[in-house]
Amino acid sequence: MNVPSGYDPAMHSNLLSLLLLLSAAVGTVALVRRFRLPSMLAYLAIGMALGPHGLALLKESAEVQGFAEFGIVFLMFSIGLEFSLKRLQAMRALVFGFGSAQMALTALGTGLATAIFYEQGWRSGVAVGLAVAMSSTAIVAKMLSDRFELHSRSGRQTMSVLLFQDLAVAPCLILLPALASSGDDLGRSLGVAAAEAVAVLALLIWLGKKLMSRIYDAAAKVRSNELLVLTTLWIVVGLSVLTAQSGLSMALGAFVGGMLISETVYRHHVEADIRPFRDILLGLFFVTVGMMLDLGYVLANIHKLALAVALLVGGKAVVVLLIARVSKTPLVASLRTAAQLAQAGEFGLVLIQLAYQLQLIGASAFQITLPAMLLSMFIAPFLIERAARLSGDLGRGDWAHKAAAIHNIAVHSLDLGQHVVICGYGRTGQRIAEFLAIEKIPFIALDVDPQRIADARAKGVNVVFGNADRREVLQAAGVARARTVVITYPDPHSAERVIRTVRATRPDIPIVARTTDEKDVARLKAAGATEVIPEVLESSLLIAAETLVQAGLPMEEAIRHVRSARAERYASLREFYERDNK
Numbered sequence: 135m136n137v138p139s140g141y142d143p144a145m146h147s148n149l150l151s152l153l154l155l156l157s158a159a160v161g162t163v164a165l166v167r168r169f170r171l172p173s174m175l176a177y178l179a180i181g182m183a184l185g186p187h188g189l190a191l192l193k194e195s196a197e198v199q200g201f202a203e204f205g206i207v208f209l210m211f212s213i214g215l216e217f218s219l220k221r222l223q224a225m226r227a228l229v230f231g232f233g234s235a236q237m238a239l240t241a242l243g244t245g246l247a248t249a250i251f252y253e254q255g256w257r258s259g260v261a262v263g264l265a266v267a268m269s270s271t272a273i274v275a276k277m278l279s280d281r282f283e284l285h286s287r288s289g290r291q292t293m294s295v296l297l298f299q300d301l302a303v304a305p306c307l308i309l310l311p312a313l314a315s316s317g318d319d320l321g322r323s324l325g326v327a328a329a330e331a332v333a334v335l336a337l338l339i340w341l342g343k344k345l346m347s348r349i350y351d352a353a354a355k356v357r358s359n360e361l362l363v364l365t366t367l368w369i370v371v372g373l374s375v376l377t378a379q380s381g382l383s384m385a386l387g388a389f390v391g392g393m394l395i396s397e398t399v400y401r402h403h404v405e406a407d408i409r410p411f412r413d414i415l416l417g418l419f420f421v422t423v424g425m426m427l428d429l430g431y432v433l434a435n436i437h438k439l440a441l442a443v444a445l446l447v448g449g450k451a452v453v454v455l456l457i458a459r460v461s462k463t464p465l466v467a468s469l470r471t472a473a474q475l476a477q478a479g480e481f482g483l484v485l486i487q488l489a490y491q492l493q494l495i496g497a498s499a500f501q502i503t504l505p506a507m508l509l510s511m512f513i514a515p516f517l518i519e520r521a522a523r524l525s526g527d528l529g530r531g532d533w534a535h536k537a538a539a540i541h542n543i544a545v546h547s548l549d550l551g552q553h554v555v556i557c558g559y560g561r562t563g564q565r566i567a568e569f570l571a572i573e574k575i576p577f578i579a580l581d582v583d584p585q586r587i588a589d590a591r592a593k594g595v596n597v598v599f600g601n602a603d604r605r606e607v608l609q610a611a612g613v614a615r616a617r618t619v620v621i622t623y624p625d626p627h628s629a630e631r632v633i634r635t636v637r638a639t640r641p642d643i644p645i646v647a648r649t650t651d652e653k654d655v656a657r658l659k660a661a662g663a664t665e666v667i668p669e670v671l672e673s674s675l676l677i678a679a680e681t682l683v684q685a686g687l688p689m690e691e692a693i694r695h696v697r698s699a700r701a702e703r704y705a706s707l708r709e710f711y712e713r714d715n716k
Contacts, residue, residue, distance in 0.1 A: 154191060158184060159417065171515070174480065177417045178508060181424020192425060206419055206484050207374050208412035210385040213300045213481075214392020215405050232291055232457060233298025236475065239453045240267040247445050254499055257313050261489035262503055264306050266446055268482035269475045271296045273514050278474070288470035291458065295475055303481055307386050310485065314492035334380045338373065338387070342394035350400045362400075363407045369395070370408075385484075416480075423483055423504070426490075431501045442506035447513070451476035473521030477514035478507030543598045543610035547578045551615045554578075557602035557632050558622035559586055559595075562648055566620055567595060578611050603631040605639055613640055621647040621663075626654040630661045637662035675699055 162176035184192040244266045245259030254262070274296065278289045346369075353365040369391050377387030395404050432439055451472040458468035486507065490500045547553070553576035556563050563579055570577045579597040581587055590597040600607040602621070613619065619636050623629045629647050636645055644664045649655060652668040659666055675696050682692040 154184065155180070155421070163417075171512075173413075173417065174420050175508075175512060177420035178424040178427075181421040182427050182429060183424075185421075185425030185427075187425070187428040187430065192421075204415045206385050206416075207370065207388040208408065209416050209419075209480065209484070210303065211370050211388040211392040211408065212405070212412055213303065214389040214394075215396050215401060215408075228291060228294035229298045229301075232461065233295045233301075235457045236295050236454055237264075237267045237298065237302055239457070240450055243449050243453060244446075247449070248499065251441065251445075254495065258489075258495045258499060260313060261310060261494040262486070262499065264302075264309070265482040265485040265489065265503070266450070266478060266507065268299050268303075268479035268485065269296060269450075270477055270479040270511055270514060271300070273477070273511060274474050274518070287463065288467045288474065291463065291467070291471045292474040295454075299479070299481075304386055304389055306485055307488075310488055310492060310494065314494050334377060338376065338390050339394065342390065343397075346394045347398050350395075350398060354400070359407075362403065366395075366404050366407055367411070420483070423487060426487070426500075427504055427508075428501050431498075432505050435502060438502050439505055439509075442502050443509050446478065446506050446510050447476045447517070469524075470521050473517050476517060477510040479511070482507055540600075540606055540610045543578075543580070543600050543607060546596055546598050547610065547612040550576050550578060550612050552576070552617045553612065553615075555602075555608070555611050555613055555616050555619045556580070556622065557620065559583075559590060559597050560622060560624075562622040563620075564590075566622070580607065580611060603628065603635050605635055608636060608639055613643065616640075616643060619643055619645045621645065623648070624650050626657060629658060633658060633661040633663050 158180045159176070162180055163173050166173060166176040181192075182188055184190075186192075241260065241263030244263035245256065248254045248259040248262045249256065274292060278292065349365060349369070350362070353361050370388050373387035373391040374384035375387070377390075378384045395401055454475045455468050455472040458471050459465070463471070483504070486495075486500065486503055489495050490497075495503070554566075554570055556566055556577055556579040559567070559579040559581040563581070567577060567579060577596065579590070579595070580600040580602045581590075581597055582599060582601060584599065587597050587599055598611075600611070602608060602611075613636065619640075621629045621632050623632065626649055629649065633645055633647060636643065645662060647658050647663040647666045649658060649666055649668050651670055655666045655668055679692040679696045682695065683689055
């Protein structure tokens with residue numbers, strides 16, 4: 135067989151491995167997203183299935199490990215971008231009180247369990263404890279956001295703990311190498327490592343505050359998005375290299391870079407630019423984690439794995455529950471907070487892999503701890519959902535808050551009749567409220583964002599705190615004597631819950647719902663909505679009308695086309711448009 139000139143067998147093999155990896159990623163990520171599970175689980179499954187302990191189709195290499203390490207770098211950069219001194223100051227009591235207690239007690243308890251049940255030394259216990267103490271920001275924050283519970287009492291506690299865990303990542307990256315390299319003089323090694331870290335980070339932060347805005351201002355003047363992306367990559371990689379050359383981790387430099395950029399006006403633009411790099415490289419990191427998992431060993435020690443999962447989930451839940459109760463949090467909110475934090479996290483996987491590479495933990499402990507962490511993350515969404523259903527509160531945290539919130543809603547709706555109930559006071563809800571006010575139609579708006587509510591109340595708008603998918607909230611808002619309910623939630627699942635709750639209370643009331651995409655119209659109509667307004671359709675009609683006018687068609691003719699399309703689409707408006715066109 136003739137071999138083409140310049141043919142490189144190694145390069146050909148790498149390309150085939152890359153094609154295999156991409157093919158598996160496309161199919162597996164699509165599958166897990168269909169079931170609304172984190173993409174991370176797909177990458178882990180790929181690593182387990184195709185890695186050396188599975189089908190052995192993928193092999194570990196320095197290049198793969200290098201790209202995976204950059205995934206960690208971009209993860210830390212993203213955490214730095216989300217870091218906010220103002221947010222930290224506003225939540226400092228919860229962050230440093232609740233958060234530090236959770237980290238310390240969880241790490242201590244896990245360390246003791248590691249020493250007792252798995253016969254590991256205290257250094258191994260500390261390493262495993264710190265890894266297990268982390269919870270999944272990606273899973274928990276998304277679920278709380280979807281359920282409109284970020285600002286509930288349990289939500290605030292959970293986010294405070296997650297914020298402290300993010301802050302604790304940097305010290306953990308310093309502590310683990312010090313634990314691994316130290317002999318008997320652990321205190322001296324830790325002191326030297328901490329001093330070096332403080333000096334290097336102080337210098338980077340001091341220089342960064344002076345230069346970061348100037349660098350981005352100069353790049354923005356060129357008006358090239360490509361240059362802004364390159365500038366961000368240069369900063370991330372440059373700071374990572376500087377900290378690595380100083381004896382610290384690359385991830386620590388990336389965290390500092392993100393923290394510095396978060397204080398500039400370019401924060402959100404940078405976050406959008408960097409997300410594709412972060413997600414792909416982080417996915418590769420999780421593939422390498424999956425490749426290290428020996429399923430044969432796990433199955434042979436399934437009893438140890440079951441014990442590890444029970445200790446991890448149950449132990450973390452008990453720790454959080456006790457701290458919440460000691461801080462005088464009502465039982466219902468305490469249970470919800472415990473369920474929301476009773477799992478391992480993405481950076482916990484990073485720490486456990488680092489501990490394994492530094493030989494702080496042995497292969498047996500690693501092969502049990504890693505799958506236990508993964509299983510805890512897999513069951514987290516189901517545990518959180520179950521806890522929310524069992525508690526059945528307002529999302530405010532407890533029955534006392536529930537009674538106070540309902541009373542507050544009832545007070546603000548007491549004098550209303552034939553009014554409109556607006557569910558959600560975002561941009562769409564605000565515009566609806568403006569139109570109603572102009573026509574002097576009374577209304578009450580329900581929302582769960584305290585800041586948004588405070589801003590609206592300062593302007594004299596009738597907005598109150600409450601989750602509209604609760605029957606008692608709707609009753610307090612006077613839905614029994616209202617003329618219309620408007621639902622402005624962008625999430626179709628939340629909108630559907632509200633529609634069904636309204637219909638159970640008032641089968642006859644007109645319900646107008648908003649949706650971002652037309653594919654959800656039939657679903658919301660089946661739930662009981664009188665009319666569903668898809669934003670995609672409305673924006674396309676406006677764009678089409680403007681295009682017709684710019685193409686030379688008279689404005690009246692363009693409007694006629696829009697009216698005709700709306701008459702076809704909206705049943706309640708069809709009669710009006712037909713009469714108007716005669």
